[in-house]
Amino acid sequence: MIHIAQNIYFIIKNSGRNIAKALISSFGILFLISFVVLYLSFRDSIKNYVETNLFGKLAINEIKIFPQKTSTDSFFATASSVNASISPETVKKVRKIPQLDKTYSVIRFDYDTRVRGELMGQGSRIHVPVFGMDRSFFKGKDPYWKNFTNTEPLPMIAPRFVFELLNNFLAAMGMPAMTPDKFRGFPLRLYVFTEDPDGKEIRNVTEGAAHSFTDVVNLPGVIIPTDYIVRFCKKHEKDSGTYKKGYKYVMLISTVKDVKRLPDVAAKLKSLGLAVESRDDIAEKTNRVLEIIDDSSLVIIGILLILTVISIFNSYLTIVYTRAHQFSLKRVLGVSKIRIIMGFVFEAAVIGAIYGGAGYLVGNWLLDYFISNVGKWVPALQSLTVEKAGTGVLFLALALSASISSVSALIPAIFASNINLFKAMKK
Amino acid sequence: MAPQDNTQPVMKIENVSAFFGKRRILSDVSLSVPQKSIMALTGKSGSGKSTLLGIMSGLLKPQQGRVLYGDEDIFKWLDFKRSRFRNSHIGFIFQFFNLLPDMTAYQNILYPSTMKIFSKDRRDEAEYLIQHLGLQTIRNQYPSTLSGGELQRVAIARAIINKPRIVLADEPTGNLDETTAAGIVDLFFEISEQYNISFVIVTHDSRIVNRADSHYHIEGGSLIRVEKAKAAQAQKTPEKKRKAYVKKNAATAKKSTKKK
Numbered sequence A: 001m002i003h004i005a006q007n008i009y010f011i012i013k014n015s016g017r018n019i020a021k022a023l024i025s026s027f028g029i030l031f032l033i034s035f036v037v038l039y040l041s042f043r044d045s046i047k048n049y050v051e052t053n054l055f056g057k058l059a060i061n062e063i064k065i066f067p068q069k070t071s072t073d074s075f076f077a078t079a080s081s082v083n084a085s086i087s088p089e090t091v092k093k094v095r096k097i098p099q100l101d102k103t104y105s106v107i108r109f110d111y112d113t114r115v116r117g118e119l120m121g122q123g124s125r126i127h128v129p130v131f132g133m134d135r136s137f138f139k140g141k142d143p144y145w146k147n148f149t150n151t152e153p154l155p156m157i158a159p160r161f162v163f164e165l166l167n168n169f170l171a172a173m174g175m176p177a178m179t180p181d182k183f184r185g186f187p188l189r190l191y192v193f194t195e196d197p198d199g200k201e202i203r204n205v206t207e208g209a210a211h212s213f214t215d216v217v218n219l220p221g222v223i224i225p226t227d228y229i230v231r232f233c234k235k236h237e238k239d240s241g242t243y244k245k246g247y248k249y250v251m252l253i254s255t256v257k258d259v260k261r262l263p264d265v266a267a268k269l270k271s272l273g274l275a276v277e278s279r280d281d282i283a284e285k286t287n288r289v290l291e292i293i294d295d296s297s298l299v300i301i302g303i304l305l306i307l308t309v310i311s312i313f314n315s316y317l318t319i320v321y322t323r324a325h326q327f328s329l330k331r332v333l334g335v336s337k338i339r340i341i342m343g344f345v346f347e348a349a350v351i352g353a354i355y356g357g358a359g360y361l362v363g364n365w366l367l368d369y370f371i372s373n374v375g376k377w378v379p380a381l382q383s384l385t386v387e388k389a390g391t392g393v394l395f396l397a398l399a400l401s402a403s404i405s406s407v408s409a410l411i412p413a414i415f416a417s418n419i420n421l422f423k424a425m426k427k
Numbered sequence B: 001m002a003p004q005d006n007t008q009p010v011m012k013i014e015n016v017s018a019f020f021g022k023r024r025i026l027s028d029v030s031l032s033v034p035q036k037s038i039m040a041l042t043g044k045s046g047s048g049k050s051t052l053l054g055i056m057s058g059l060l061k062p063q064q065g066r067v068l069y070g071d072e073d074i075f076k077w078l079d080f081k082r083s084r085f086r087n088s089h090i091g092f093i094f095q096f097f098n099l100l101p102d103m104t105a106y107q108n109i110l111y112p113s114t115m116k117i118f119s120k121d122r123r124d125e126a127e128y129l130i131q132h133l134g135l136q137t138i139r140n141q142y143p144s145t146l147s148g149g150e151l152q153r154v155a156i157a158r159a160i161i162n163k164p165r166i167v168l169a170d171e172p173t174g175n176l177d178e179t180t181a182a183g184i185v186d187l188f189f190e191i192s193e194q195y196n197i198s199f200v201i202v203t204h205d206s207r208i209v210n211r212a213d214s215h216y217h218i219e220g221g222s223l224i225r226v227e228k229a230k231a232a233q234a235q236k237t238p239e240k241k242r243k244a245y246v247k248k249n250a251a252t253a254k255k256s257t258k259k260k
Helices: A002-026 A028-054 A077-083 A088-095 A160-172 A226-236 A259-271 A279-322 A324-332 A337-377 A391-417 A421-426 B049-056 B079-089 B105-114 B123-132 B148-160 B178-195 B206-211 B228-236 B239-259
Strands: A062-067 A100-109 A112-119 A122-127 A130-133 A154-159 A187-195 A201-214 A222-225 A247-256 A274-278 B011-020 B023-033 B038-043 B064-069 B090-094 B166-170 B198-202 B214-219 B222-226
Touching: A002 A279, A002 A337, A028 A279, A028 A337, A028 A391, A062 A259, A088 A100, A088 A247, A100 A226, A112 A160, A130 A226, A154 A160, A154 A187, A160 A201, A201 A226, A222 A226, A226 A247, A247 A259, A259 A274, A274 A279, A279 A324, A279 A337, A279 A391, A324 A337, A324 A391, A337 A391, A337 B079, B011 B049, B023 B049, B023 B064, B023 B214, B023 B222, B038 B049, B038 B178, B038 B206, B049 B166, B049 B198, B079 B090, B090 B148, B105 B123, B105 B148, B123 B148, B148 B166, B148 B178, B178 B198, B178 B206
Parallel strands: A130 A222, A154 A201, B038 B198, B038 B214, B090 B166, B166 B198
Antiparallel strands: A062 A247, A062 A274, A100 A130, A100 A247, A112 A122, A112 A187, A154 A222, A187 A201, B011 B023, B011 B064, B214 B222
16 A cells, blocks of 8 residues: 555656646636636626616517617617607507507607706706606506506606616715615606797796606606606697697507417518517527627637647647656656656646636636626616626536646647657657 | 566567668667577667667567567557556666656656556565665665766666566666776676576677677678677777778678578
């Protein structure tokens, strides 16, 4: 047993010494693995964020209907729909399609609109598009949907990211973060600017209150009850002396009776000059965003990988030549070629695994740092929830780094096993 | 694997030819290494002496011919088996000692026996060799602190730690002073006798050539046996005459081989 232990000691002593010498060559693996750890951790978070914050949520049987001129290729088709509209006749035709169960219209004030709010003594009145939606759309999606009616103060629903911005503002003022419910009833004021027959601006003010925040529809403005907009427009349709409807249809949200018939419905809607977006389309758009993220990450990983492999290859080649005498002597004393190769590759794998583990720790540390600071850097990303890399990623990091390192060292190892022994012995 | 009886040669080389590129280094060389013998191998630089040692140890594969250990051609074995054979049955001694610099004298001696994790425990042999070769005082010293003679004695101990059948020595006294070299030569003969080991020694040292059981000379890729008396005469002859003599002797040997 002592003899075997002594042999193992010789092997470990020999490898340990070589590992210490070769450690510097594989430093690139550290960067590579920490990037992979960051990438894997961020990927899912970004997917969720993109789905909910950029493209909104749809049920499987829900579809969004846009005017045709809105580019459906754009990731922000909904946002660009602000400047396009669906004619009332087309809306009627859509409502008559038998395969559609319910159709909710999204209308938008065709007047200049502003909303004023005040927080911590600082008030501002900003230009913002004002949309109208029926409260029944929010049934099952908003716990306070019943209160979303044309009453005074006027309930206003804001996009979800506004909530993040407000909390960020509070944090900057040294205040604790608030829940969405705490913002309910927060006083707001709606300004709608109409014109008199002389072209003079008339300011119409309505007191309002924050109702809720939503990520169900990703409209780039506040949502108020449709009744208010329709009544307001009816009241002011002749203010300028000529008739002005005062609002326009920008989007319809419909539920399909039978999901399998969705392609037929989409074809019908397209024949009416409309564009359609379903959950599949959102998934597709999300995937396209992810593809961009994946592709760019793969390019970075690829570059890091190439640089790492070249670095390891070169370093090991140098090690082979500086240790040529040692390898030759081992061969002469009875070590087989395969054992030289295996020893070299094993040595590289151990170094790779060490750096893999280190890369995992560095990646997780960077992740921690990012999670605690992302809200300060980019307020809109405050809702981005990133989960730390788990043991699965650790094993992946170890396996990946060990493989990269050993594959990079393989060719130098073959060189090492084929050194001209007598030439080396005579040096 | 090893030869069965004491009369059989330890190793036989049959019609071996070796080339480096288009250059022929060895041409149809045949040789038998008897047991417990010392064979001197002489020749000019680049004549193929080291190549022949490389072939005998299985490190260099000849383009033609075969090398028999017992009845088996060592080049028909896989590299793994040939390496094991080299470790167990062949010892090496070099002109420049080739000890591992970061191992002590004792660790260097023991090193060949640790190549396989489950190899035999040779620590007793190592202790015996340390005593026998007078290495007690330097056993824990590193090669950088040792003299040439001490280094070569450590290298000899390392070569025979696994009790090989053949030791291949490449100019073992070439880097030593007269007195030390004489001691090392004595040691070879003593070890050969005591451990039943055959030595094939590439050398220019007349002490080895004169005392060797057989003497071979390589010239023009051919291996020529030099008779003892003639060899002694050749050693005494001035350089020019000696070359002419060896050349003539080589021609005679070739003719006699053809007749056979």
